[in-house]
Amino acid sequence: MNKFLLPLLVTFSISIFAQEKEHQFNRQNFNIENTRVTKEELYANTYLPDTTANAFYIFENGFSEIEDGGDYHLFTNYEAKIKILNKEGYDEANIVIPLYKGGNGAEKIHDLKATTYYLEGSTIRSKVLSENKIFTEEGEKHDYIKFTFPDLKPGAVLVYSYKLETPYLFNFHTWWFQEDIPKVYSRYETEIPANYDYSIVKMGELELDQNDADIKKNCFYGGQTQNGGDCITTVYAMKEIPAFIEEDYLTSKYNYISRIEYELKQITMLDGYERKYTKEWKDVDREFRTDKNIGRQLKKDRLVKELLPAEIANQENNLDKAKAIYNFVREHYKWNGKYGIFNDMNLKDLLEDHTGNVSSVNVLLHNFYINEGYTAYPVISATRNAGFPKKIIPVLSDFNYLFVLLEADGKEYMLDATDEFVEFGQLPFRALNQYGRKLDFDNESSWVDIIPEDFSKIAYRDSLVVNEDGTSILKSIQSFGGYHASTARKKIKESSEDEKILKNLNNIRDSYELIHLEYENEKNTEKEPLVKYEIKNISQKINDRIYLNPFTFVFWKENPFKLEERKYPIDFGYKDVYSASILVETPENYEIVEIPEQQIFGLPNAAAKLQFITQKADEHHLYVRLRVIFSEPMYASGYYPYLKEFMDILVKIQNQSVIVLKEKKDNLAEN
Incomplete structure (x- = not known):
């Protein structure tokens, strides 16, 4: 009989634990169904799961869908309810909404509404944001909608909502579960036509409390047939989400902050034609061979002929000569402090001005080695504060760094000639971002680890x-x-x-x-x-x-x-x-x-x-x-x-x- 006792106790314990967690979650009696403000929420003077919080989200909800039968823009309805506990939490009343603008047009905001709720005695009062208090700040790639909630006071609850319209379907709306203040409840729902194939990734270590997917029939009209197409509906939700607080010994918070990300892989038209949006690495390799900022620059080893001093060029191709070449480039060609691998990389300018961005200097180093008969490869990567590049899908904007992988005397060395303080074979600390992509145009590119052994x-x-x-x-x-x-x-x-x-x-x-x-x-x-x-x-x-x-x-x-x-x-x-x-x-x-x-x-x-x-x-x-x-x-x-x-x-x-x-x-x- 005892052999049945342990499973029974485990099941009972799990049940008690689940009930206790649910009890704790509801112990402050917040309304997490919608943005309606209750007296209990206005009376609350602390957030029990995080008593250090100055403000927190009570409720956050989003719904995204692709426009049916029109321009096929993506629309996202957003609404949030934020509790301000004290004056230190007033910063959360300053709202900034970025709107991207590019070659296909600019994103737009519709139906923006914001209201401050507070108590006068035991009576709930409200103050609606005036339209003339909403401002637009223009930038190069983004415009920013900005406003501050009116009539702020400790204990207030802030509610706002809007509809975001974007023509850019490649990066479907990212849902940020985690921010710099905690959240009681955050929910995101999508309705995506079944012929739109997105790569969907949950980032961060926090687990979803709800992760549902279903099929909705005849929800989308594509304009090519009288019959409607099906949609995939999803619902993702989290409860009691802790604030993301940056602490020492962190690369980029964007590697770990909990969120849902989307990238469009392909659209299958209703006539069966497939339009691909995401490339594979073999496609990227092929483009790199002819790209004017990488492929062609890497082939300009003829530009470095006669530049290397004879006392270095006449040495045998061993490690000592490799170090001499490295020191020569580091001493004579300086980094201008700029990153990037696809813009402003020109070896002719570097050779004339003796200064260039990180990729120019290191491509020059690569070309010296190739010209002298060494085996060397460029490696594209990202700095620590830029986040990890995605491995499965090539997203070239993830990369902002380039260094050299050299083979000498039977060993590989990672080299960056832009830092006068590091030793040969040591990358600057800013480059220690786990991994990079080695470009090998004769075979195929591959991932390499960027982890110091010593x-x-x-x-x-x-x-x-x-x-x-x-x-x-x-x-x-x-x-x-x-x-x-x-x-x-x-x-x-x-x-x-x-x-x-x-x-x-x-x-x-x-x-x-x-x-x-x-x-x-x-x-x-x-x-x-x-x-x-x-x-x-x-x-x-x-x-x-x-x-x-x-x-x-x-x-x-x-x-x-x-x-x-x-x-x-x-x-x-x-x-x-x-x-x-x-x-x-x-x-x-x-x-x-x-x-x-x-x-x-x-x-x-x-x-x-x-x-x-x-x-x-x-x-x-x-x-x-x-x-x-x-x-x-x-x-x-x-x-x-x-x-x-x-x-x-x-x-x-x-x-x-x-x-x-x-x-x-x-x-x-x-x-």
């Missing part, structure tokens, strides 16, 4: 001599490797004074006095930058005791992870090692009476490790060692609570570790 590092070797008055003199040698090296080089160049170098390179825990600073290898990307300090610290002396924290420099002053929950990955960009090795020397007439407790802490699956060791060498010398390893460049959101605890421990170790020294009794007696 660890980056920061290492401190400190000698701390404590004086009888409680002060101490620190001599520190700091070395930087990988991405920390390129960051250090850049900060040293940008800092005009020693004091600025110290502050820009380090998190300094306490008050200090800089005595001396020197550095080396700040321009040589083949070697690790070294920075040497001599610093006077002020420690705390109370009566016969000295209280000393051995860490002058800390890796993090505070925990960067502050959210209760994070529903997107933690992306450092590269693997990391931090180490601090400190030798503490105490005064002869003091004894060490207390040292920090040793700690070892790790993440599941050995994804990260922290080791803190304190050890007496003799009566007046103490070794303090801290080593922190992040073994992954990116962690799934499930690691967030562990990383948060990990960082709490690390910050506490560096900020709260105390060594206690006590003056010896015989010395006190003499005094």
Whole structure:
């Protein structure tokens, strides 16, 4: 009989959990059926699932359909109900609606209405937005409809609605479930003719509470037959949607914010003819071969003949020569700070002006390698803040970056000649965006990972001599490797004074006095930058005791992870090692009476490790060692609570570790 008990208990538990979730969802009694405002909504003074919210959506609804029998424009009816809890939430009353304008015309807004609801005593009052308070701001590619709700006050509920008309069917209306404030309920319905084939993708980690699809008969007249066509109807909905809050170690929020996206693949006409809108990668490869901004520029290797100095050109084709070519391009042709791969890329202009966009400089580097007989490929990608390019469907506007994949001495190197601070084989941090598309015109293009294999590092070797008055003199040698090296080089160049170098390179825990600073290898990307300090610290002396924290420099002053929950990955960009090795020397007439407790802490699956060791060498010398390893460049959101605890421990170790020294009794007696 017992074998039937467990499934029964599980089923019962799931039922209780579902009832509890539904009970919690309804516990504030909001109207999530429509935009009608209730007294309960006006009386509400907090949002229980997120008590930090200053405003939130109570209800949001959208319905999109393609016009039947007319110009076949896409119409989207939108309506929303927003609760303002306090004055800090007033920004949500400023509404901006972008309208795209292009070669096929401009998007339009119809029937825009907005009303503010509030209480006077126990009576519901309302104020309707005047038409003369609605403004249009014109831009190059978009116009912006702007307005602010009237009669704002804490506790108000804002309701607005409009119909958006667009002739651009390729990008069907994107529905944003997640925004920067939470939502009680958001629902999106579509009615799409069955002969319109869209790729539909749900982005983000939040799960749909409703995901329904059905067929509606004879809903669409295409103008070519008396018989109506069928439609696919869909309904997507989410409840209790948390705000999307951007935190450190994130590429682009658009990689992870929860939404529904559409892209038109093809339309099958009612006579059977198929009109394709989405290309395949083989089609794109073919176009790239002849494209004036990529294909033709990549074939202009003749332009670089005779440009390479003889002392480089006459070398054997090995890794040393490859590095020499890379350094030559980096030194003589500068990046103008602009991105893009399809516009303003012209090698003739680059060779004349010695400056160009990121693609021009790196195509030139590619052509030097090809002209010298190396195997090299251009790789198109996107910067971290631009979002991930789509893999399944080629969307060329997703790409804004180009670098070179070089084969030399049996190994592949990813190269970008636009950054003077990175080492050979290291892309700038801005380019670490997971993957890119390698263009191989002789075969076919393919995806390549953009994930650094090597660890980056920061290492401190400190000698701390404590004086009888409680002060101490620190001599520190700091070395930087990988991405920390390129960051250090850049900060040293940008800092005009020693004091600025110290502050820009380090998190300094306490008050200090800089005595001396020197550095080396700040321009040589083949070697690790070294920075040497001599610093006077002020420690705390109370009566016969000295209280000393051995860490002058800390890796993090505070925990960067502050959210209760994070529903997107933690992306450092590269693997990391931090180490601090400190030798503490105490005064002869003091004894060490207390040292920090040793700690070892790790993440599941050995994804990260922290080791803190304190050890007496003799009566007046103490070794303090801290080593922190992040073994992954990116962690799934499930690691967030562990990383948060990990960082709490690390910050506490560096900020709260105390060594206690006590003056010896015989010395006190003499005094």
